[in-house]
Amino acid sequence: MPVVEPELSLKFSFGIQKPKPVEKSDFEKELDQLWTEFDFALKSDEIGSFSSVVENEYSNVPESEMNQDTLCRLGKHELILDERIGIRCKFCSFIKLEIKYVLPPLGTNPVERSGKRTTSAEDDASLLDGLHFEDASVDLCGSSVHTRGTVWDIVPGVRETMYPHQQEGFEFMWKNLAGDVDLEKLNKSTGSDGVGGCVISHAPGTGKTLLTIIFLQTYMRQYPSCRPLIIAPRSMLLTWEEEFKKWKVDIPFHNLNKLEFSGKEKLAALSLMKISAHRNKNFTRMIKLFSWNSETSILGISYPLFEKLAGERFVLDKEGEQIRKILLQKPGLLVLDEGHTPRNERSQIWKALSKIETEKRIILSGTPFQNNFNELYNTLCLVRPTFAEKIQSQPRKIYQGKIVAEKKEAKGKWTSLTSSIGKHDDRLEELRAMIDPFVHVHKGNILKENLPGLRDCVIVLHPPPLQKRLLQAIQGIQNPLELEYMVSLLSVHPSLLISMKGSFPRKEECNIEESINEDMLERIKLDPNEGVKIRFLMELIRLSEAMNEKVLVFSQFIEPFSFIKEQLRSFFGWTEGKEVLQMDGKLDVKIRQSSINLFNDPTSEVRILLASMKACSEGINLVGASRVVLLDVVWNPSVERQAISRAYRLGQKKVVYTYHLITSGTKEGEKYCRQAEKDRLSELVFSSRHMDGDKLNASPTVLKDEMEDKILEEMVRHNKLKGMFEKIIYQPKDSNLFGDFWLNNSQTST
Numbered sequence: 001m002p003v004v005e006p007e008l009s010l011k012f013s014f015g016i017q018k019p020k021p022v023e024k025s026d027f028e029k030e031l032d033q034l035w036t037e038f039d040f041a042l043k044s045d046e047i048g049s050f051s052s053v054v055e056n057e058y059s060n061v062p063e064s065e066m067n068q069d070t071l072c073r074l075g076k077h078e079l080i081l082d083e084r085i086g087i088r089c090k091f092c093s094f095i096k097l098e099i100k101y102v103l104p105p106l107g108t109n110p111v112e113r114s115g116k117r118t119t120s121a122e123d124d125a126s127l128l129d130g131l132h133f134e135d136a137s138v139d140l141c142g143s144s145v146h147t148r149g150t151v152w153d154i155v156p157g158v159r160e161t162m163y164p165h166q167q168e169g170f171e172f173m174w175k176n177l178a179g180d181v182d183l184e185k186l187n188k189s190t191g192s193d194g195v196g197g198c199v200i201s202h203a204p205g206t207g208k209t210l211l212t213i214i215f216l217q218t219y220m221r222q223y224p225s226c227r228p229l230i231i232a233p234r235s236m237l238l239t240w241e242e243e244f245k246k247w248k249v250d251i252p253f254h255n256l257n258k259l260e261f262s263g264k265e266k267l268a269a270l271s272l273m274k275i276s277a278h279r280n281k282n283f284t285r286m287i288k289l290f291s292w293n294s295e296t297s298i299l300g301i302s303y304p305l306f307e308k309l310a311g312e313r314f315v316l317d318k319e320g321e322q323i324r325k326i327l328l329q330k331p332g333l334l335v336l337d338e339g340h341t342p343r344n345e346r347s348q349i350w351k352a353l354s355k356i357e358t359e360k361r362i363i364l365s366g367t368p369f370q371n372n373f374n375e376l377y378n379t380l381c382l383v384r385p386t387f388a389e390k391i392q393s394q395p396r397k398i399y400q401g402k403i404v405a406e407k408k409e410a411k412g413k414w415t416s417l418t419s420s421i422g423k424h425d426d427r428l429e430e431l432r433a434m435i436d437p438f439v440h441v442h443k444g445n446i447l448k449e450n451l452p453g454l455r456d457c458v459i460v461l462h463p464p465p466l467q468k469r470l471l472q473a474i475q476g477i478q479n480p481l482e483l484e485y486m487v488s489l490l491s492v493h494p495s496l497l498i499s500m501k502g503s504f505p506r507k508e509e510c511n512i513e514e515s516i517n518e519d520m521l522e523r524i525k526l527d528p529n530e531g532v533k534i535r536f537l538m539e540l541i542r543l544s545e546a547m548n549e550k551v552l553v554f555s556q557f558i559e560p561f562s563f564i565k566e567q568l569r570s571f572f573g574w575t576e577g578k579e580v581l582q583m584d585g586k587l588d589v590k591i592r593q594s595s596i597n598l599f600n601d602p603t604s605e606v607r608i609l610l611a612s613m614k615a616c617s618e619g620i621n622l623v624g625a626s627r628v629v630l631l632d633v634v635w636n637p638s639v640e641r642q643a644i645s646r647a648y649r650l651g652q653k654k655v656v657y658t659y660h661l662i663t664s665g666t667k668e669g670e671k672y673c674r675q676a677e678k679d680r681l682s683e684l685v686f687s688s689r690h691m692d693g694d695k696l697n698a699s700p701t702v703l704k705d706e707m708e709d710k711i712l713e714e715m716v717r718h719n720k721l722k723g724m725f726e727k728i729i730y731q732p733k734d735s736n737l738f739g740d741f742w743l744n745n746s747q748t749s750t
Contacts, residue, residue: 048720197361203444205649232337339363367638369682493531552625
């Protein structure tokens, strides 16, 4: 049974017992609340105090005539390398890069200087001959250990540790992957009838990882030689490792992405490693693969590394071919975490995963429907390779026109079936009947029952004159991706125009005034009032600090993060690593986990986390945040939902407030409507059977007085800020009127 044990302390008291904190009395709590309200009132008085006095005063003064203090206030620092601090300004406290992020210059050819012998692929192959892998044809899941009772008896008491939806999911996994939950029936079963993959579609933040760990624990006790393979986004492999330790499940986990050994590798393999002078990446991986193959254990690998090692894009040597063969033939059970990731049938990762021989597959995804039904079809075919055959065997129905012709192929039938979802109830029921046997859905009622609440809102903001002119000027850009990128950055602040990839926008595509040049944009860089989204964000952060609430900011692009950090340094004196954290795809996995722990620590000084939507929207716990800001709009609704679920998940102690920022006069509103429509289709298909149809889209709610957003209300009614708000729509996706609302008003947006 998974049991959490306290970790060994890394600090020693030498016999001096640290007194336990005394719980505050009601009077003390009330006093704390009064001080919080007092701080909030003080910060409210500061609303609108961000000014560009320096820029206005010196706008016509050449730099050569300014003193260094003025230049620093304008963001024009003279940078030096301080070996204790990092890259900092010579004259002020500005720090561009802390010393821990400054890398020393790399030496050249260190191996040659050390005198170590390099070896070839042939040497590798001869060394690997010492690792004997048993025949891949062995029945991995044929021998069972327990013979009586049910699967709940394999690990006594584990049922009581699970929520009801996890208990249902546990039995659902067993029925799909083994055939039954009754052990006697399992022992008599051939193991093939009705057995195949399944999808666990539980809402983000509802405990899919723990559910899967408990299932693996019981399944591996029943079938010790099943060799599970977990494939997950790279950043989540460390989470899997930590979860196994947290719940005290004593199953070795071999992380193929890590070059370090866990200490649980097979001793014979490690002995071979010690006598070998050659230790490259593949040899280390072979040690882990051998250990996984030889003893009851789990192998973890990221999607990109699996594609590299098992795909066909790369030409492999003998050693590489051996690794590919092992990864495709050896697993007896496959777990795809965030299993919606490989959803394009033309991608190399989808093709590589399709070649894994076992049909015992589990997809974990809170959002299996991503952009369209074609991607969903690919996901279902990946978890159940026989799914296409089942579609063809469905009883034929007579449809009109060309739909009849499309029924010849499974994909055509799927297209004809899904093209009218939302219009014909019988098609929806037919689709549900297809997927219900192997897709288990939980929409997140457990969150509504156990968390304080979620208040979601879309905020449409008026851009100031300069920002508005620039947004209008770039509409001539022909490349839609480039236009979307520029709109996203310009909507934050005009000065981000000069930080865009490539060069300043081309004159032939943009009607930008000659007076608006890089020098002018540089001068307004430290004026939040020139960018409506940064203005909103800075005021929100100011008031959130007074309320002792942390802010989580998501963006598709990382360029705004450097800009935001500069604003926070300039106006609040905050520095990265102390009050400010940033997480993106470039961050080392270990540092990433440390940042997560620091952000979630209520006693830390961290006030804000800047998170890349691509790198941080899935699989991590950021319950330290109670305010979530989405700087831009994405096409895929599941990405947004996953991002919000980093904070709104089991373990959250506060009401979570989310803010979707949309700039008036841009295509962001239309984009959000498209997103909402995709979300509606997903809700129609992946709704629990027992749910009332009128409540499919119901969002988590709490009492109205508890849901009041004190910070937003203060901002909206303040004389200096209320003019930037065009519209605020609460719980926008609860209402089918949102699309009509936006379309009816987009023509008059100014």
